[in-house]
Amino acid sequence: MQTLTSLHDLRQFRTSLSGSFGLVPTMGALHAGHLSLVQRAKAECQHVGVSIFVNPTQFSPTEDFSTYPRTLEQDLRALQPLGVDVVWAPSAEEMYPPGAQTWITVEHVSGPLEGARRPGHFRGVATVVAKLFNAFTPHRAYFGQKDAQQLAVIRRMVLDLNFPLEVVASPTIREPDGLALSSRNRYLSREERRSAIVLYRALGAAQASLDGGERAANRVRAVMSDVIAGEPLAHEDYVSAADPDTLAELDVIGDNVLLSLAVRVGATRLIDNFLLRDGRWEVGQTLTLG
Numbered sequence: 001m002q003t004l005t006s007l008h009d010l011r012q013f014r015t016s017l018s019g020s021f022g023l024v025p026t027m028g029a030l031h032a033g034h035l036s037l038v039q040r041a042k043a044e045c046q047h048v049g050v051s052i053f054v055n056p057t058q059f060s061p062t063e064d065f066s067t068y069p070r071t072l073e074q075d076l077r078a079l080q081p082l083g084v085d086v087v088w089a090p091s092a093e094e095m096y097p098p099g100a101q102t103w104i105t106v107e108h109v110s111g112p113l114e115g116a117r118r119p120g121h122f123r124g125v126a127t128v129v130a131k132l133f134n135a136f137t138p139h140r141a142y143f144g145q146k147d148a149q150q151l152a153v154i155r156r157m158v159l160d161l162n163f164p165l166e167v168v169a170s171p172t173i174r175e176p177d178g179l180a181l182s183s184r185n186r187y188l189s190r191e192e193r194r195s196a197i198v199l200y201r202a203l204g205a206a207q208a209s210l211d212g213g214e215r216a217a218n219r220v221r222a223v224m225s226d227v228i229a230g231e232p233l234a235h236e237d238y239v240s241a242a243d244p245d246t247l248a249e250l251d252v253i254g255d256n257v258l259l260s261l262a263v264r265v266g267a268t269r270l271i272d273n274f275l276l277r278d279g280r281w282e283v284g285q286t287l288t289l290g
Helices: 007-015 032-044 072-082 121-136 148-160 183-187 190-195 198-211 217-229
Strands: 002-004 021-026 047-052 086-088 140-144 166-170 234-242 257-265 268-277 280-282
Touching: 002 007, 007 086, 007 121, 021 032, 021 121, 032 047, 032 072, 032 140, 032 166, 047 072, 047 121, 121 140, 121 148, 140 148, 148 166, 148 257, 183 268, 198 217, 198 234, 198 257, 198 268, 217 234, 217 257
Parallel strands: 002 086, 021 047, 021 140, 047 086, 140 166
Antiparallel strands: 234 257, 257 268, 268 280
């Protein structure tokens, strides 16, 4: 496994590889969810690359860029046995040359939900992912379903800018109690960690409501809000029942809906979602104990 920091070295290494190439973009602090993406990429591609870069342009001044976990040595140890060909861990100066002033904005799909609450976030995400695509020239790029709006933004960007690659979504990986894996889970205290499963419970209650025949989206959103309100340490940021592709809020729910929510548990902001696509639920995979 090659570990590189310069764009020049990455491009030289990439030209030495023939055959299909899969990319797993990450910000490091790797957990089982990230590793599942790497394993899928390895199963589907002849070569695999991983990026590790905490992207400053997707953080607002009030967010946790300076304290975001950086665990490069631990991450490299986790990747070593998985058959990764190359890890690129550039500096911010390598990724953004002095005076950089070019940005990618994906307009409508980046507007609601996370976009409304984190101005500039998806501009930073789209720009850095485009840079990663240009650097690695992958045939497939792998992302987790947990970041559903990010996935929608990237798919739209790939379509609009004619990137010659496939965006692959993999299921959310969950703890045995349902909590979606996230690098930010390490911020939770023991008590907050117990409370954090309220996200999974709220989504599960909404799923049960739909399975029971409810089709009014406002009532489904109210179900999620009621569950969150019952957890003293949790504070709702938003709940959503939206079209999975456009993220426009629905009035009536049919066979396709993205149920998503953002909740603050203590000082930690967490997101999660369940996806109903063509009448089938995609809620993720649960880790087994032991």
